[in-house]
Amino acid sequence: MSQPAQSQQPPGETGPMEPRPRDEMADYVGRDLLKGRRALITGGDSGIGRAVAVAFAKEGADVAIAYLSEDADAEHTKKLVEAQGRRCVLLRGDLAEARQCTHVVEETVRELGGLDLLVNNVATQRELESVDELTDEQWTHTFDVNMHSYFRVTAAALEHLPQGGAIVNTGSVNGLRGNKKLIDYSATKGAIHAWTMAMAQALAPRGIRINCVAPGPVWTPLIPSTMSEEHVEKFGGNVPLGRPADPDELAPSFVFLAAPRLSSYYTGEVIAALGGETMPG
8 A cells, every 4th residue: 555645634534535434344243242332432533443333333333433623534434333233322522621521521421321331532733843933822732632632531431331341542653762853742652551560450350351453554544634745655665564554454453352252351451553574572
């Protein structure tokens, strides 16, 4: 896979992307691994979130999707979920705001009748040419969306998650090795990894598992809407596989970590899907 130079205004949409990412799990066959479960997925309108939503639906889960403003993408994801005979609730709003983090949990429980699975996936980023460009405003906003929403949504969800519930966070290769053009983003992702490990220890007595998927380059609307056209054209070409992942290639890891039949002894793990890149340690 390769992609031509292109750009969008953030937060980005799937429709204008060339090529279109594989994010509908069209060839995925479910096995009722999540039958009867109720899931909340933040940033679930497109990209990794969309693929996870459809995969969860194919495994038998009803899904609530929290998203910022990408209505067309969210509606399309809803149709994909409903095509599997599952319910899908759309929750529009800015998760940088503390009140919205609580609201999406409350609405999920009200609409779906409970909450068993939480996927913290929402994210924002903006490339920097120099460290001097990083403002306090950008630093704070990136943490509000990428890290504080994970904490706040999870804090609200813990009132409802039962024993046997599961949380899956989206980390990043940039949280493992840093990225000079994504300093604030890298910091949030590193925080998510460490928070996942600490929370696993804290939640173990409650029987709630929490894990993290840390992808390398993934072709989603976040890329053309936040990176330079030159970077987009080269995006993913530096990993051994020579290309970025499609969201469909990441979603099965989220299913694995959400399904107790597959991962009941996994908690506090960070699964790095890096296209062949290896990290020290």
